[in-house]
Amino acid sequence: MNLNFENIKKVRIDKDLQLDCGTVLKGFDLAYETYGKLNETKTNAILVFHALSGDQFVCETNTVTSKEGWWTFTVGKNKAIDTNKYFVICANVLGGCMGTTGPKEIDPSTNKPYGLNFPVVTIKDMVTAQVHLLDLLGIKKTLAVLGGSMGGMQALQFCTLFPERTYSAIPIACAASHSAQNIAFNELARQAIMADPEWDSGNYISSGKVPRKGLAIARMAGHISYLSEQGLQNKFGRKLQEKGDLKFSFDADFEVESYLKYQGYSFVDRFDANSYLYITRAMDYFDLYKQNNGNLAKAFEGSKIKFCIISFSTDWLYPTSESKKIVIALNAIGAEVSFVEIVTNNGHDSFLVNEPAFFNTLKGFIDSTYEEFKNEN
Amino acid sequence: MKIEDDVLAGLIDINSRVLDVGCGDGSLLLHLKKNKRVDGRGIEIDQIKVQESVAKGLAVIEGDAEKDLINYPDTSFDFAILNQSLQQFYDPRKVINELLRIAKNAIVTIPNFGYWKVRLSLLIGGQMPVTKTLPYTWYNTPNLHMCTIKDFYNLCALDNIKIVKSISVSSEKISDIQKSNLEIKNLVSELGIFLIQK
Structure with missing residues:
Protein backbone atom coordinates (compact mmCIF):
# COMPACT_ATOMS: atom_id res chain seq x y z
CA MET A 1 0.00 0.00 0.00
CA SER A 177 -10.90 0.21 33.80
CA HIS A 178 -9.09 -2.51 31.91
CA SER A 179 -9.85 -6.03 33.12
CA ALA A 180 -7.24 -8.75 33.58
CA GLN A 181 -8.50 -10.31 30.35
CA ASN A 182 -8.12 -6.99 28.50
CA ILE A 183 -4.56 -6.62 29.77
CA ALA A 184 -3.77 -10.25 28.89
CA PHE A 185 -4.86 -9.75 25.27
CA ASN A 186 -2.80 -6.60 25.00
CA GLU A 187 0.21 -8.33 26.50
CA LEU A 188 -0.12 -11.11 23.93
CA ALA A 189 -0.05 -8.45 21.23
CA ARG A 190 2.97 -6.70 22.67
CA GLN A 191 4.89 -9.93 23.14
CA ALA A 192 4.20 -10.87 19.52
CA ILE A 193 5.65 -7.55 18.36
CA MET A 194 8.68 -7.69 20.63
CA ALA A 195 9.40 -11.32 19.71
CA ASP A 196 9.83 -10.35 16.06
CA PRO A 197 13.60 -9.96 15.43
CA GLU A 198 12.78 -7.18 12.97
CA TRP A 199 11.44 -5.13 15.86
CA ASP A 200 15.10 -4.59 16.77
CA SER A 201 14.47 -3.44 20.36
CA GLY A 202 12.15 -0.79 19.02
CA ASN A 203 14.76 0.73 16.69
CA TYR A 204 13.41 -0.78 13.48
CA ILE A 205 12.85 2.57 11.76
CA SER A 206 16.49 3.62 12.18
CA SER A 207 17.70 0.18 11.13
CA GLY A 208 15.38 0.06 8.11
CA LYS A 209 13.38 -2.93 9.29
CA VAL A 210 9.68 -3.58 9.77
CA PRO A 211 8.37 -6.05 12.38
CA ARG A 212 5.62 -7.18 10.03
CA LYS A 213 5.08 -10.62 11.48
CA GLY A 214 4.91 -9.46 15.06
CA LEU A 215 2.50 -6.64 14.37
CA ALA A 216 0.35 -8.83 12.12
CA ILE A 217 0.01 -11.48 14.84
CA ALA A 218 -0.81 -8.77 17.37
CA ARG A 219 -3.57 -7.53 15.10
CA MET A 220 -4.87 -11.08 14.50
CA ALA A 221 -5.19 -11.67 18.24
CA GLY A 222 -6.99 -8.38 18.55
CA HIS A 223 -9.36 -9.26 15.76
CA ILE A 224 -10.46 -12.48 17.41
CA SER A 225 -11.36 -10.51 20.52
CA TYR A 226 -13.37 -7.97 18.52
CA LEU A 227 -15.76 -10.57 17.12
CA SER A 228 -18.25 -12.79 18.86
CA GLU A 229 -18.10 -16.56 18.71
CA GLN A 230 -21.44 -16.65 16.91
CA GLY A 231 -20.37 -13.87 14.56
CA LEU A 232 -17.25 -15.76 13.54
CA GLN A 233 -19.20 -18.98 13.18
CA ASN A 234 -21.87 -17.36 11.02
CA LYS A 235 -19.33 -15.64 8.82
CA PHE A 236 -16.85 -18.47 8.34
CA GLY A 237 -17.95 -21.68 10.00
CA ARG A 238 -15.59 -24.39 8.78
CA LYS A 239 -15.64 -23.11 5.23
CA LEU A 240 -12.51 -23.93 3.28
CA GLN A 241 -10.49 -21.34 1.44
CA GLU A 242 -10.44 -23.30 -1.80
CA LYS A 243 -12.87 -25.89 -2.99
CA GLY A 244 -11.82 -29.41 -2.42
CA ASP A 245 -10.55 -30.94 0.74
CA LEU A 246 -8.04 -30.30 3.49
CA LYS A 247 -4.51 -29.94 2.19
CA PHE A 248 -2.81 -31.65 5.12
CA SER A 249 -0.45 -28.72 5.47
CA PHE A 250 -0.15 -25.56 7.52
CA ASP A 251 -1.21 -23.18 4.78
CA ALA A 252 -4.48 -21.39 5.23
CA ASP A 253 -7.02 -24.18 4.71
CA PHE A 254 -9.92 -22.40 6.36
CA GLU A 255 -11.47 -19.12 5.35
CA VAL A 256 -11.17 -17.81 8.88
CA GLU A 257 -7.41 -18.30 8.70
CA SER A 258 -6.96 -16.31 5.54
CA TYR A 259 -9.32 -13.65 6.88
CA LEU A 260 -7.14 -13.23 9.96
CA LYS A 261 -3.95 -13.18 7.90
CA TYR A 262 -5.42 -10.55 5.62
CA GLN A 263 -6.49 -8.42 8.58
CA GLY A 264 -3.09 -8.82 10.20
CA TYR A 265 -0.89 -8.06 7.22
CA SER A 266 -2.96 -5.22 5.80
CA PHE A 267 -2.75 -3.55 9.21
CA VAL A 268 1.06 -3.63 9.08
CA ASP A 269 1.01 -1.35 6.06
CA ARG A 270 -0.67 1.49 7.89
CA PHE A 271 0.26 1.07 11.55
CA ASP A 272 3.43 1.52 13.55
CA ALA A 273 4.44 -1.37 15.82
CA ASN A 274 5.78 0.84 18.60
CA SER A 275 2.59 2.89 18.55
CA TYR A 276 0.74 -0.38 19.13
CA LEU A 277 2.87 -1.00 22.21
CA TYR A 278 2.31 2.49 23.59
CA ILE A 279 -1.41 2.69 22.93
CA THR A 280 -2.18 -0.76 24.35
CA ARG A 281 -0.17 0.23 27.44
CA ALA A 282 -2.22 3.40 27.83
CA MET A 283 -5.39 1.29 27.73
CA ASP A 284 -4.02 -1.15 30.32
CA TYR A 285 -3.16 1.68 32.69
CA PHE A 286 -6.64 3.17 32.39
CA MET B 1 -52.76 11.54 27.08
CA LYS B 2 -54.77 8.91 28.82
CA ILE B 3 -56.92 10.07 31.72
CA GLU B 4 -54.80 8.12 34.21
CA ASP B 5 -51.69 9.96 33.01
CA ASP B 6 -53.44 13.24 33.80
CA VAL B 7 -54.28 11.97 37.26
CA LEU B 8 -50.67 10.88 37.76
CA ALA B 9 -49.33 14.23 36.62
CA GLY B 10 -51.68 15.94 39.06
CA LEU B 11 -50.05 14.11 41.96
CA ILE B 12 -46.54 15.26 41.10
CA ASP B 13 -44.96 18.45 42.41
CA ILE B 14 -43.37 21.01 40.14
CA ASN B 15 -39.55 20.81 39.88
CA SER B 16 -39.42 17.45 41.63
CA ARG B 17 -37.13 14.53 40.86
CA VAL B 18 -39.07 11.70 39.28
CA LEU B 19 -38.21 8.10 38.41
CA ASP B 20 -40.66 6.42 36.04
CA VAL B 21 -40.23 2.67 36.42
CA GLY B 22 -41.33 0.99 33.21
CA CYS B 23 -41.57 4.32 31.41
CA GLY B 24 -42.43 2.82 28.01
CA ASP B 25 -41.83 5.27 25.17
CA GLY B 26 -41.38 8.08 27.70
CA SER B 27 -44.56 10.01 26.89
CA LEU B 28 -45.53 10.46 30.55
CA LEU B 29 -42.01 11.55 31.49
CA LEU B 30 -41.96 14.01 28.60
CA HIS B 31 -45.33 15.40 29.70
CA LEU B 32 -44.00 15.82 33.26
CA LYS B 33 -40.79 17.40 32.01
CA LYS B 34 -42.70 19.96 29.95
CA ASN B 35 -45.58 20.68 32.30
CA LYS B 36 -44.10 20.11 35.73
CA ARG B 37 -40.47 20.87 34.91
CA VAL B 38 -39.46 17.66 36.65
CA ASP B 39 -35.93 16.27 36.61
CA GLY B 40 -36.98 12.90 35.23
CA ARG B 41 -35.37 9.49 34.81
CA GLY B 42 -36.77 6.28 33.44
CA ILE B 43 -36.19 2.55 33.45
CA GLU B 44 -37.59 0.45 30.63
CA ILE B 45 -37.01 -3.18 29.70
CA ASP B 46 -37.95 -2.89 26.01
CA GLN B 47 -35.01 -1.68 23.95
CA ILE B 48 -37.09 -0.11 21.17
CA LYS B 49 -39.01 1.92 23.73
CA VAL B 50 -35.76 2.99 25.38
CA GLN B 51 -34.57 4.27 22.00
CA GLU B 52 -37.84 6.17 21.54
CA SER B 53 -37.44 7.71 24.99
CA VAL B 54 -33.83 8.68 24.39
CA ALA B 55 -34.82 10.33 21.12
CA LYS B 56 -37.22 12.49 23.13
CA GLY B 57 -34.25 13.78 25.09
CA LEU B 58 -35.12 11.73 28.17
CA ALA B 59 -32.62 10.00 30.44
CA VAL B 60 -33.80 6.41 30.26
CA ILE B 61 -31.93 3.26 31.19
CA GLU B 62 -32.57 -0.08 29.57
CA GLY B 63 -32.99 -2.48 32.43
CA ASP B 64 -35.13 -4.75 34.54
CA ALA B 65 -36.53 -2.83 37.50
CA GLU B 66 -36.73 -6.04 39.50
CA LYS B 67 -32.93 -6.32 39.37
CA ASP B 68 -31.82 -2.73 38.91
CA LEU B 69 -33.71 -0.70 41.53
CA ILE B 70 -31.21 -1.92 44.08
CA ASN B 71 -28.57 0.27 42.40
CA TYR B 72 -30.31 3.53 43.25
CA PRO B 73 -29.36 5.31 46.47
CA ASP B 74 -31.91 5.94 49.24
CA THR B 75 -34.34 8.85 48.72
CA SER B 76 -32.68 9.92 45.50
CA PHE B 77 -36.08 10.85 44.04
CA ASP B 78 -39.16 12.75 45.20
CA PHE B 79 -41.48 10.49 43.25
CA ALA B 80 -41.20 6.98 41.84
CA ILE B 81 -43.92 6.00 39.39
CA LEU B 82 -45.01 2.44 38.72
CA ASN B 83 -47.67 2.63 36.07
CA GLN B 84 -49.66 -0.60 35.65
CA SER B 85 -46.73 -2.96 35.89
CA LEU B 86 -46.76 -3.99 39.56
CA GLN B 87 -48.57 -7.21 38.68
CA GLN B 88 -45.79 -8.19 36.25
CA PHE B 89 -43.03 -8.49 38.84
CA TYR B 90 -41.94 -11.73 40.46
CA ASP B 91 -41.86 -10.01 43.83
CA PRO B 92 -44.23 -7.02 43.76
CA ARG B 93 -44.03 -6.53 47.51
CA LYS B 94 -40.27 -6.09 47.34
CA VAL B 95 -40.59 -3.72 44.38
CA ILE B 96 -43.01 -1.46 46.26
CA ASN B 97 -40.71 -1.32 49.23
CA GLU B 98 -37.74 -0.60 46.96
CA LEU B 99 -39.66 2.28 45.38
CA LEU B 100 -40.27 3.73 48.82
CA ARG B 101 -36.60 3.36 49.69
CA ILE B 102 -35.51 5.21 46.54
CA ALA B 103 -38.21 7.88 46.59
CA LYS B 104 -40.07 9.85 49.22
CA ASN B 105 -43.35 9.12 47.44
CA ALA B 106 -44.42 6.35 45.14
CA ILE B 107 -47.31 6.45 42.72
CA VAL B 108 -48.60 3.01 41.86
CA THR B 109 -51.40 2.23 39.46
CA ILE B 110 -53.00 -1.21 39.26
CA PRO B 111 -55.57 -2.76 36.97
CA ASN B 112 -58.24 -3.77 39.49
CA PHE B 113 -59.00 -7.49 39.50
CA GLY B 114 -61.97 -6.72 41.72
CA TYR B 115 -63.74 -4.80 38.92
CA TRP B 116 -67.25 -6.20 38.44
CA LYS B 117 -66.74 -7.17 34.80
CA VAL B 118 -63.69 -9.16 35.81
CA ARG B 119 -65.60 -10.88 38.61
CA LEU B 120 -68.53 -11.56 36.32
CA SER B 121 -66.39 -13.03 33.60
CA LEU B 122 -65.06 -15.64 35.97
CA LEU B 123 -68.30 -16.15 37.87
CA ILE B 124 -70.69 -16.43 34.96
CA GLY B 125 -68.45 -17.11 31.99
CA GLY B 126 -66.16 -19.44 33.89
CA GLN B 127 -63.19 -18.09 31.96
CA MET B 128 -60.21 -15.94 32.83
CA PRO B 129 -61.29 -12.34 32.27
CA VAL B 130 -60.18 -10.32 29.24
CA THR B 131 -60.98 -6.61 29.58
CA LYS B 132 -59.72 -3.21 28.43
CA THR B 133 -57.19 -2.96 31.24
CA LEU B 134 -56.46 -6.71 31.18
CA PRO B 135 -56.31 -7.42 27.45
CA TYR B 136 -54.41 -10.72 27.61
CA THR B 137 -55.51 -14.34 27.56
CA TRP B 138 -54.33 -16.61 30.36
CA TYR B 139 -51.62 -18.28 28.29
CA ASN B 140 -49.88 -15.13 27.09
CA THR B 141 -50.36 -12.69 29.93
CA PRO B 142 -47.31 -10.99 31.42
CA ASN B 143 -49.34 -10.48 34.58
CA LEU B 144 -48.11 -12.79 37.31
CA HIS B 145 -49.65 -11.29 40.44
CA MET B 146 -53.06 -9.79 39.81
CA CYS B 147 -54.60 -7.99 42.75
CA THR B 148 -57.64 -5.95 43.68
CA ILE B 149 -57.75 -2.48 45.14
CA LYS B 150 -58.61 -4.09 48.46
CA ASP B 151 -55.62 -6.42 48.20
CA PHE B 152 -53.39 -3.42 47.65
CA TYR B 153 -54.82 -1.74 50.74
CA ASN B 154 -54.10 -4.88 52.74
CA LEU B 155 -50.49 -5.08 51.54
CA CYS B 156 -49.92 -1.43 52.49
CA ALA B 157 -51.31 -2.12 55.96
CA LEU B 158 -49.07 -5.15 56.29
CA ASP B 159 -45.92 -3.19 55.40
CA ASN B 160 -46.84 0.01 57.26
CA ILE B 161 -47.16 1.93 54.05
CA LYS B 162 -49.24 5.08 54.24
CA ILE B 163 -51.78 5.61 51.47
CA VAL B 164 -51.81 9.37 51.05
CA LYS B 165 -54.19 9.45 48.15
CA SER B 166 -56.24 6.78 46.48
CA ILE B 167 -58.08 7.35 43.21
CA SER B 168 -60.50 5.21 41.25
CA VAL B 169 -60.73 5.33 37.47
CA SER B 170 -63.78 3.88 35.82
CA SER B 171 -65.14 4.58 32.34
CA GLU B 172 -62.93 7.67 32.08
CA LYS B 173 -64.34 8.98 35.38
CA ILE B 174 -62.24 9.58 38.44
CA SER B 175 -63.25 9.57 42.08
CA ASP B 176 -61.64 9.25 45.47
CA ILE B 177 -61.38 5.96 47.25
CA GLN B 178 -61.81 5.99 51.03
CA LYS B 179 -61.92 3.33 53.66
CA SER B 180 -65.70 3.95 53.87
CA ASN B 181 -66.35 3.30 50.16
CA LEU B 182 -63.63 0.71 49.62
CA GLU B 183 -66.00 -2.22 49.00
CA ILE B 184 -67.97 -0.39 46.33
CA LYS B 185 -64.90 1.20 44.70
CA ASN B 186 -63.27 -2.20 44.61
CA LEU B 187 -66.26 -3.33 42.55
CA VAL B 188 -66.65 -0.39 40.15
CA SER B 189 -63.04 0.69 39.48
CA GLU B 190 -61.12 -0.44 36.41
CA LEU B 191 -57.97 1.13 37.74
CA GLY B 192 -56.67 2.17 41.11
CA ILE B 193 -54.10 4.94 41.48
CA PHE B 194 -52.28 5.27 44.79
CA LEU B 195 -49.93 7.85 46.21
CA ILE B 196 -48.04 6.08 48.99
CA GLN B 197 -45.32 6.90 51.52
CA LYS B 198 -43.42 5.14 54.19
Missing part, protein backbone atom coordinates in the same frame (compact mmCIF):
# COMPACT_ATOMS: atom_id res chain seq x y z
CA ASN A 2 1.22 3.49 -0.86
CA LEU A 3 0.87 5.81 2.08
CA ASN A 4 0.78 9.54 1.64
CA PHE A 5 1.59 11.45 4.79
CA GLU A 6 1.94 14.75 2.88
CA ASN A 7 -1.60 15.99 3.32
CA ILE A 8 -1.99 15.37 7.03
CA LYS A 9 -3.48 18.40 8.74
CA LYS A 10 -1.67 19.17 11.96
CA VAL A 11 -1.04 21.85 14.53
CA ARG A 12 1.95 22.42 16.71
CA ILE A 13 1.02 22.98 20.33
CA ASP A 14 3.87 24.98 21.80
CA LYS A 15 3.01 24.28 25.37
CA ASP A 16 4.47 21.94 27.93
CA LEU A 17 2.44 18.81 28.45
CA GLN A 18 2.90 17.28 31.87
CA LEU A 19 2.51 13.54 31.42
CA ASP A 20 1.31 11.05 34.02
CA CYS A 21 4.69 9.30 33.95
CA GLY A 22 6.40 12.47 35.19
CA THR A 23 7.99 13.54 31.91
CA VAL A 24 7.15 16.93 30.45
CA LEU A 25 6.66 16.98 26.70
CA LYS A 26 8.04 20.27 25.38
CA GLY A 27 5.36 20.91 22.81
CA PHE A 28 3.77 18.37 20.51
CA ASP A 29 2.05 17.96 17.16
CA LEU A 30 -1.62 17.11 16.91
CA ALA A 31 -2.86 15.70 13.62
CA TYR A 32 -6.59 16.15 13.18
CA GLU A 33 -9.51 16.28 10.79
CA THR A 34 -12.81 18.11 10.89
CA TYR A 35 -16.02 17.41 9.01
CA GLY A 36 -19.00 19.71 8.52
CA LYS A 37 -19.14 23.35 9.58
CA LEU A 38 -19.02 24.96 12.99
CA ASN A 39 -22.20 27.02 13.44
CA GLU A 40 -22.20 30.65 14.56
CA THR A 41 -23.03 29.91 18.17
CA LYS A 42 -20.45 27.10 18.22
CA THR A 43 -22.99 24.70 19.64
CA ASN A 44 -22.72 21.90 17.09
CA ALA A 45 -19.19 20.61 17.75
CA ILE A 46 -18.75 16.89 18.37
CA LEU A 47 -15.38 15.56 19.46
CA VAL A 48 -14.79 11.96 18.40
CA PHE A 49 -12.08 9.92 20.10
CA HIS A 50 -10.65 7.07 18.10
CA ALA A 51 -9.86 3.55 19.27
CA LEU A 52 -6.60 1.57 19.35
CA SER A 53 -6.21 1.04 15.62
CA GLY A 54 -8.13 4.13 14.52
CA ASP A 55 -6.98 7.57 13.47
CA GLN A 56 -8.31 11.07 12.81
CA PHE A 57 -9.93 10.05 9.53
CA VAL A 58 -13.42 9.39 10.83
CA CYS A 59 -15.28 9.56 7.52
CA GLU A 60 -14.88 10.48 3.86
CA THR A 61 -11.47 9.45 2.47
CA ASN A 62 -8.44 8.78 4.61
CA THR A 63 -5.84 10.90 2.79
CA VAL A 64 -3.00 8.68 3.99
CA THR A 65 -4.34 5.29 2.91
CA SER A 66 -6.83 6.51 0.24
CA LYS A 67 -9.39 4.24 1.88
CA GLU A 68 -12.65 5.15 3.57
CA GLY A 69 -12.57 6.60 7.09
CA TRP A 70 -13.09 4.11 9.92
CA TRP A 71 -16.52 5.35 11.02
CA THR A 72 -18.23 6.01 7.68
CA PHE A 73 -21.19 3.84 8.72
CA THR A 74 -21.95 6.23 11.57
CA VAL A 75 -20.56 9.65 10.66
CA GLY A 76 -21.07 11.62 7.44
CA LYS A 77 -23.69 13.39 5.41
CA ASN A 78 -27.16 12.08 6.38
CA LYS A 79 -25.63 9.49 8.71
CA ALA A 80 -26.52 9.02 12.39
CA ILE A 81 -24.02 11.77 13.17
CA ASP A 82 -24.92 14.04 10.29
CA THR A 83 -22.08 16.25 9.12
CA ASN A 84 -24.62 18.46 7.31
CA LYS A 85 -25.67 19.51 10.78
CA TYR A 86 -22.74 18.89 13.09
CA PHE A 87 -19.08 19.86 13.16
CA VAL A 88 -17.15 16.66 13.84
CA ILE A 89 -13.58 16.84 15.12
CA CYS A 90 -11.15 13.98 15.59
CA ALA A 91 -7.45 14.04 16.46
CA ASN A 92 -4.89 11.29 16.27
CA VAL A 93 -4.01 10.28 19.83
CA LEU A 94 -0.73 11.08 21.52
CA GLY A 95 1.52 8.08 20.90
CA GLY A 96 -0.28 7.39 17.62
CA CYS A 97 1.23 7.08 14.15
CA MET A 98 -0.88 9.31 11.91
CA GLY A 99 0.92 12.58 12.46
CA THR A 100 0.47 13.29 16.16
CA THR A 101 3.63 13.11 18.25
CA GLY A 102 4.40 9.48 18.91
CA PRO A 103 7.20 6.91 18.88
CA LYS A 104 7.77 7.00 15.11
CA GLU A 105 8.17 10.79 15.00
CA ILE A 106 11.56 12.50 15.31
CA ASP A 107 12.82 13.17 18.82
CA PRO A 108 14.18 16.76 18.61
CA SER A 109 16.86 15.96 21.18
CA THR A 110 18.42 13.17 19.08
CA ASN A 111 17.06 13.86 15.58
CA LYS A 112 16.13 10.20 15.40
CA PRO A 113 12.74 8.56 15.74
CA TYR A 114 11.74 8.35 19.40
CA GLY A 115 11.26 4.58 19.38
CA LEU A 116 11.20 3.35 22.95
CA ASN A 117 12.56 6.70 24.16
CA PHE A 118 9.04 8.03 23.78
CA PRO A 119 7.50 8.42 27.23
CA VAL A 120 4.76 6.01 28.23
CA VAL A 121 1.53 7.94 27.80
CA THR A 122 -1.88 7.41 29.38
CA ILE A 123 -5.51 7.96 28.37
CA LYS A 124 -5.40 11.06 30.56
CA ASP A 125 -2.41 12.40 28.62
CA MET A 126 -4.17 11.74 25.31
CA VAL A 127 -7.27 13.62 26.43
CA THR A 128 -5.34 16.53 27.92
CA ALA A 129 -3.45 16.91 24.64
CA GLN A 130 -6.65 16.96 22.58
CA VAL A 131 -8.28 19.69 24.66
CA HIS A 132 -5.70 22.07 23.18
CA LEU A 133 -7.32 21.45 19.82
CA LEU A 134 -10.70 22.60 21.15
CA ASP A 135 -8.98 25.76 22.41
CA LEU A 136 -7.45 26.39 19.01
CA LEU A 137 -10.77 25.90 17.26
CA GLY A 138 -12.37 28.33 19.72
CA ILE A 139 -14.80 25.76 21.11
CA LYS A 140 -15.59 26.32 24.78
CA LYS A 141 -18.09 23.52 25.08
CA THR A 142 -18.75 20.66 22.72
CA LEU A 143 -22.22 19.32 22.10
CA ALA A 144 -20.88 15.82 22.65
CA VAL A 145 -17.73 13.84 23.17
CA LEU A 146 -17.89 10.23 22.12
CA GLY A 147 -16.02 7.18 21.03
CA GLY A 148 -16.04 3.41 21.06
CA SER A 149 -13.63 1.13 22.90
CA MET A 150 -10.53 3.19 23.78
CA GLY A 151 -12.46 6.14 22.34
CA GLY A 152 -15.09 5.56 25.01
CA MET A 153 -12.43 5.49 27.70
CA GLN A 154 -11.17 8.85 26.47
CA ALA A 155 -14.73 10.20 26.52
CA LEU A 156 -15.11 9.09 30.16
CA GLN A 157 -11.74 10.55 31.08
CA PHE A 158 -12.64 13.80 29.33
CA CYS A 159 -15.78 14.07 31.48
CA THR A 160 -13.79 13.64 34.67
CA LEU A 161 -11.06 16.13 33.68
CA PHE A 162 -13.08 18.76 31.84
CA PRO A 163 -16.70 18.51 33.02
CA GLU A 164 -17.45 22.07 31.89
CA ARG A 165 -16.31 21.50 28.34
CA THR A 166 -18.98 19.20 27.03
CA TYR A 167 -22.75 19.17 27.20
CA SER A 168 -23.03 15.43 26.71
CA ALA A 169 -20.94 12.28 26.42
CA ILE A 170 -21.47 8.95 24.69
CA PRO A 171 -19.06 6.25 25.88
CA ILE A 172 -19.59 3.22 23.65
CA ALA A 173 -18.46 -0.40 24.17
CA CYS A 174 -15.96 0.50 26.84
CA ALA A 175 -15.14 0.16 30.52
CA ALA A 176 -13.98 2.38 33.36
CA ASP A 287 -8.42 2.83 35.71
CA LEU A 288 -11.02 5.38 36.75
CA TYR A 289 -11.66 3.37 39.91
CA LYS A 290 -8.08 3.76 41.06
CA GLN A 291 -8.06 7.44 40.06
CA ASN A 292 -10.95 7.88 42.52
CA ASN A 293 -9.87 5.64 45.38
CA GLY A 294 -12.12 2.84 44.25
CA ASN A 295 -15.27 4.95 44.06
CA LEU A 296 -16.24 5.40 40.43
CA ALA A 297 -19.18 7.67 41.32
CA LYS A 298 -16.68 10.18 42.70
CA ALA A 299 -15.15 10.53 39.23
CA PHE A 300 -18.32 12.25 38.01
CA GLU A 301 -19.51 13.99 41.17
CA GLY A 302 -21.32 17.26 40.48
CA SER A 303 -21.28 16.58 36.77
CA LYS A 304 -24.01 18.24 34.68
CA ILE A 305 -23.08 16.25 31.61
CA LYS A 306 -25.80 14.21 29.91
CA PHE A 307 -24.56 10.68 29.42
CA CYS A 308 -25.66 8.04 26.96
CA ILE A 309 -23.92 4.73 27.59
CA ILE A 310 -24.12 2.10 24.86
CA SER A 311 -22.97 -1.52 25.02
CA PHE A 312 -23.35 -4.52 22.72
CA SER A 313 -24.77 -7.85 23.84
CA THR A 314 -22.02 -10.04 22.35
CA ASP A 315 -19.07 -7.81 23.23
CA TRP A 316 -16.94 -9.99 25.49
CA LEU A 317 -13.99 -7.61 25.49
CA TYR A 318 -15.93 -4.78 27.16
CA PRO A 319 -19.10 -6.58 28.22
CA THR A 320 -22.38 -4.92 29.14
CA SER A 321 -21.64 -5.55 32.81
CA GLU A 322 -18.77 -3.04 32.57
CA SER A 323 -21.03 -0.40 31.04
CA LYS A 324 -23.60 -1.07 33.74
CA LYS A 325 -21.02 -0.30 36.40
CA ILE A 326 -20.63 3.13 34.85
CA VAL A 327 -24.42 3.56 34.72
CA ILE A 328 -24.73 2.61 38.38
CA ALA A 329 -22.01 5.06 39.37
CA LEU A 330 -23.73 7.83 37.43
CA ASN A 331 -27.09 6.96 38.96
CA ALA A 332 -25.55 7.13 42.40
CA ILE A 333 -24.73 10.80 41.89
CA GLY A 334 -28.03 11.56 40.17
CA ALA A 335 -26.44 12.27 36.81
CA GLU A 336 -28.58 12.37 33.70
CA VAL A 337 -27.81 9.04 32.15
CA SER A 338 -29.36 6.90 29.46
CA PHE A 339 -28.25 3.37 28.75
CA VAL A 340 -28.92 0.96 25.91
CA GLU A 341 -27.57 -2.51 25.29
CA ILE A 342 -27.79 -3.21 21.57
CA VAL A 343 -28.62 -6.84 20.81
CA THR A 344 -26.32 -8.01 18.03
CA ASN A 345 -24.03 -10.80 16.87
CA ASN A 346 -21.22 -8.46 15.90
CA GLY A 347 -19.28 -8.47 19.15
CA HIS A 348 -17.05 -5.59 20.19
CA ASP A 349 -16.77 -4.42 16.57
CA SER A 350 -20.51 -3.63 16.50
CA PHE A 351 -19.88 0.09 16.80
CA LEU A 352 -17.92 0.04 13.54
CA VAL A 353 -20.41 -1.85 11.36
CA ASN A 354 -23.96 -1.46 10.07
CA GLU A 355 -26.04 -1.66 13.24
CA PRO A 356 -29.38 0.18 12.80
CA ALA A 357 -30.47 0.01 16.46
CA PHE A 358 -27.13 1.59 17.41
CA PHE A 359 -27.57 4.34 14.82
CA ASN A 360 -31.11 5.07 16.04
CA THR A 361 -29.98 5.39 19.63
CA LEU A 362 -27.06 7.61 18.70
CA LYS A 363 -29.07 9.84 16.38
CA GLY A 364 -31.98 10.13 18.82
CA PHE A 365 -29.70 11.12 21.66
CA ILE A 366 -27.54 13.58 19.72
CA ASP A 367 -30.39 15.29 17.88
CA SER A 368 -32.49 15.77 21.02
CA THR A 369 -29.45 16.92 22.99
CA TYR A 370 -28.61 19.45 20.28
CA GLU A 371 -32.12 20.94 20.50
CA GLU A 372 -31.61 21.52 24.23
CA PHE A 373 -28.02 22.72 23.99
CA LYS A 374 -28.63 25.28 21.25
CA ASN A 375 -31.65 26.66 23.11
CA GLU A 376 -29.51 27.19 26.17
CA ASN A 377 -27.08 29.34 24.21
